[in-house]
Amino acid sequence: MVTKLVMPKLGLTMKEGMIARWIKEEGDTLKKGDDVLEIETEKLTDILESPVDGTLLRMMGRPGDSLPIAAVLAYIGEPGEPIPEEAAAPDSAQASDSAQAPENAQAPESAQAPDGRGKVRASPAARALAGRIGLDYALLSGTGPGGRIVKRDVEAAAASPQPRAGLPAPPPRSVPYAGMRKAIGSAMSASWSAAPMVTHHARADMTELFALRSRLNEGIEDGGGRIGLLDIFVKIVAKAIGSFPIMGATLSGDEIILPGNVNIGIAVAVEGGLVVPVVRDAGRKDLFAVSREAKGLVAKARGKALAPGDVGGGSFTISSIGGYGSVDFFTPIINQPESAILGICRTQDTPVARDGGIVVRPLIGLSLTFDHRVIDGAPAAEFLALLIRYVENPLRAVFEG
Numbered sequence: 001m002v003t004k005l006v007m008p009k010l011g012l013t014m015k016e017g018m019i020a021r022w023i024k025e026e027g028d029t030l031k032k033g034d035d036v037l038e039i040e041t042e043k044l045t046d047i048l049e050s051p052v053d054g055t056l057l058r059m060m061g062r063p064g065d066s067l068p069i070a071a072v073l074a075y076i077g078e079p080g081e082p083i084p085e086e087a088a089a090p091d092s093a094q095a096s097d098s099a100q101a102p103e104n105a106q107a108p109e110s111a112q113a114p115d116g117r118g119k120v121r122a123s124p125a126a127r128a129l130a131g132r133i134g135l136d137y138a139l140l141s142g143t144g145p146g147g148r149i150v151k152r153d154v155e156a157a158a159a160s161p162q163p164r165a166g167l168p169a170p171p172p173r174s175v176p177y178a179g180m181r182k183a184i185g186s187a188m189s190a191s192w193s194a195a196p197m198v199t200h201h202a203r204a205d206m207t208e209l210f211a212l213r214s215r216l217n218e219g220i221e222d223g224g225g226r227i228g229l230l231d232i233f234v235k236i237v238a239k240a241i242g243s244f245p246i247m248g249a250t251l252s253g254d255e256i257i258l259p260g261n262v263n264i265g266i267a268v269a270v271e272g273g274l275v276v277p278v279v280r281d282a283g284r285k286d287l288f289a290v291s292r293e294a295k296g297l298v299a300k301a302r303g304k305a306l307a308p309g310d311v312g313g314g315s316f317t318i319s320s321i322g323g324y325g326s327v328d329f330f331t332p333i334i335n336q337p338e339s340a341i342l343g344i345c346r347t348q349d350t351p352v353a354r355d356g357g358i359v360v361r362p363l364i365g366l367s368l369t370f371d372h373r374v375i376d377g378a379p380a381a382e383f384l385a386l387l388i389r390y391v392e393n394p395l396r397a398v399f400e401g
Contacts, residue, residue: 018179
């Protein structure tokens, strides 16, 4: 019996997912639990496994295609077993129109063979690979079902220079605006349109915070046990929100919801986009627990292993770009439905006035964006002033209460 592999629902707000890559190829033998393909949503990526033993009979989309929840991604069955009529035509058009790649993004769906054989059939993965490396797959002989050209045929041809001889240089490549990139763009546009955003910028002296970090890490070898600056900022921000709950509020219809637990989101750059895992109840956890949880979430984000429970439900987000060493201040966009976000910028040795003289201090740039529907400028400025005090006097901020 043919089994359908469908687009799963990975979160309450998920409406569609994008095919990131195919791990298996049409005609491949599968065991239950084998990885078949990788999908992306706005917030995370996931590997879909085969639910049964069998053969991958048909792939129902190509990398970059976005499909709705429950759309069929693949058919799995016995070799030669007929598939349902809706999958009879090659490469079903289930993908939404907005997710279709431009014609020059990859090789066309079928090509005319130069020897008069007529149209040549090729799998989505084979066409995508051929388009990337500038190889004319119509020159190849397929080893897939019914003579279909599959990825391994293109890989074998690419290893030999003969099939590529005389081919023109590949055209400029387009990347589909789809999947995670499109979802992030839509979310950012919606946030920018919905919320009247104001950003306060300030600098803080990092001398004491650097000293605290050094003391905490004395005797600890490089690795997961060391306390990082981001860990300290998560704890400091959570403590400051305890004094200014409005900074962790969310707007829901005609109600402003003040936080119970303070959940701090951490913006993490990943290939193709940005994800925001959340450190839960950061205000009540000690610094070492916050550090362990934050490091684990960042590692999962970069390894594309975040679970639905790792994202969403944040009270406030931190976006740190200080590590790039290039930005003094910026305007972070609020992660809706939150009402504020803190941008952490680079730290520079800067001359400052102290006790009638000039000294050099490491100053960090802080950019606080807030939703003016919920938060006025004055409490935002007070909150930022408290953050500065905590940065410049971190010992009591981190360990008291």
